Amino acid sequence: MEWVSRIIAIALEMVLPGVMGGWLDKKFGTGFISLTGFALGISIAIWHLTLLGKQKIGADASNHSSNSKRPHTPENRSSSESPSSDES
Numbered sequence: 001m002e003w004v005s006r007i008i009a010i011a012l013e014m015v016l017p018g019v020m021g022g023w024l025d026k027k028f029g030t031g032f033i034s035l036t037g038f039a040l041g042i043s044i045a046i047w048h049l050t051l052l053g054k055q056k057i058g059a060d061a062s063n064h065s066s067n068s069k070r071p072h073t074p075e076n077r078s079s080s081e082s083p084s085s086d087e088s
Contacts, residue, residue: 006052010045017041 021037024030 010048013048014038014041014045017044 017040018034018038021034024033024037
C-alpha cells in the first residue's frame with residue numbers, strides 16, 4: 001500500500017502543475033503557462049523518482065550488509081560452506 005501512495009503522489013506531481021497552468025492560461029488568456037507547468041511537474045516527478053531510487057538502493061545495501069554480519073549457523077550457512085571435519 002505504501003508504493004501505491006507513492007505512485008499516486010508522483011502522478012499528481014506530474015499532472016497538477018500543468019492542469020493548474022491550463023486554468024491560469026484560460027483566466028489570463030495566455031498559452032504558455034500550462035506547458036511550463038507540465039515541464040515543471042515532470043521535472044519534480046523525475047527528481048522524486050530519483051530520491052525514491054536512492055532510498056531503495058540504500059535500504060537494499062543496508063539489508064545486504066546486515067545479512068553478512070549474522071553468525072554462521074546451520075540455518076543461514078551458505079551452500080558453499082561445508083561443516084568442518086574437525087568436529088567429532
